[in-house]
Amino acid sequence: MIALPIAQAAVPRGIGLLEWLGDLDTWLGPDGILSSGLDTVTLCAAVMGTGILLALPPAALLAHLRRGELTATALVTLGRAVPTFAVAALLVPVALRRGWGFEPWPIFLALLLLALPPLYLNTYTAIRHVDQGTVDAARAMGFGERSILFRVEFALAISVVFTGIRVAAVQVVATEPIRAFLGGDGLGRYVRDGLGQNNETLIIGGALLIAALAATTSLVVTLLERVTVPHGVRRLRLQTASRRGSIG
């Protein structure tokens, strides 16, 4: 994964966007879009997987126990203020000194920091907002605390949790390309190379690819929600969406 010196995508200056995108080599080559895209997707998936594992359990548990309201509010303010690029850049020397190499640890950690607040917050608030009467009724029917958390609170919160996942994923995918400016590759390489070579086609093409991946990500999460969330919960979302905006 050590990527110095950076292999530049060599593309003739005069080539048009369609011509570039229409070339099979652009897609399939060793530095092609597919392999760069895979790099990006792999990193983003790793960030999201780690983020979900780190954020959801404590958020759900604290919300169930009705604790940590302040942590949640602090996270909103803090999370939105963290400059991802600066964090990643600052982490580069740290990673190097520790012998982790240039890549991809700094960007991984910076993206994780970006993903955690929406994941944590949406889960926390969604579970906190589950109607107390419903929870009470469940408890009175003999539901254990674990059943209440999973079968009532989490079940009712799941749509908003998915909103958090979607927001985080789109942000992560849209931000991941800064990796190309921190010694890595991924989809951001085309914009970087385009800038370096003063090649407009590469810049525009690269930007379009990033936008397309972000849009696809949003779609994929939505589809995932479709398949995993039962009808009864999903129809609630349609109703509450108009009553109360979810946090994102």
Added chain:
Amino acid sequence: MTESAIRLLELTKLFDGAGEPAVTALTLDIPRGSIVALIGPSGCGKTTTLRMINRLIEPTSGRIEIDGEDASLRPVAELRRGIGYVIQEVGLFPHQTVHQNIGTVPRMLRWERARVDERVAELAGLVGLEPEQLGRYPDELSGGQQQRVGVARALAADPPVLLMDEPFGAVDPIVRARLQDELLALQERLRKTIVLVTHDIDEAVKVADRVAVLNVGGILEQYAPPDELLHAPASAFVEEFLGDDREIRRLALKRVGDLPFEQGPVLDIGRAPAEARALLDDARSEWIGLTSGGSFVGWAHRDHVEEAATLAALPRELPAAQVRASSTLREAMEVIMNSRTSVAVIDDGGRFGGIVTLEQIRSGLAGRDA
């Protein structure tokens, strides 16, 4: 007094950080198969008391016995499955259909699917839900219908005890009255032990067999059957809480059939006019009631009786003000107030069953027993 299903013994709850207990040394015997209402001003500890029974709140001291057994010694989930809980917020699972909601506890008890379905259908019928409503989601029902689902869900595993916290507080007065009637009809069949929290003295008086009036701090002021409560408040607090019209409220507790039978100035139309005149003089009445074949047919005025050849020929004034033996004295009084005769006729399934006068109603209230 019958055997008690639930006994609260010196029950006290002091919430963390609170200066005064929310419930103070409350002792209460709740007879099996009866409805007991807890009533009192807001914040007097009604909900806290109720929630200590199913251990949603643990008491600070004191004890709860259910069927003679210390409730704190039973596994909490098992205890709660034997106690239905109905709350004002209803607390239905919004992501589940009515059918799924009602079947929650049976499914938790791992009943077979067919048995759950059967039970759900049975309960739906019991609480007056239409079969087509079972497939709907809670938000697709009216408030009253949701409350019925809440009751059905609480009854699903046939718990012997039902706790109800202002169950009808969120619906309008007409629906509330209907739900109260349905609860009484249900109780007629099921004979559960029900503890009902309410703000509404009329509700307590209407549905409860015994009423516990609590003062702030969960201090028991009086625990008595409704009629006794209204007739003989044990303290100034209870008296004030019940209001000035408490004697009038008692009218709603007694039925026309409870009054002693009074024939009144009523004769069969086959009798002689002379008998009618004698009867009118005796009763010092302006009107005479006529029956035919045992049914009441109308009132005739004294003036006409003087000149009539037969009673059958008398002009009759209809309709007669009628009440049933099952009508409350309050209803009877209303009927009388609205009639010209100041007397109501008891219609006992088509047959003349006597008359009711204001005087009778008044003396009916004087006695303490219903």
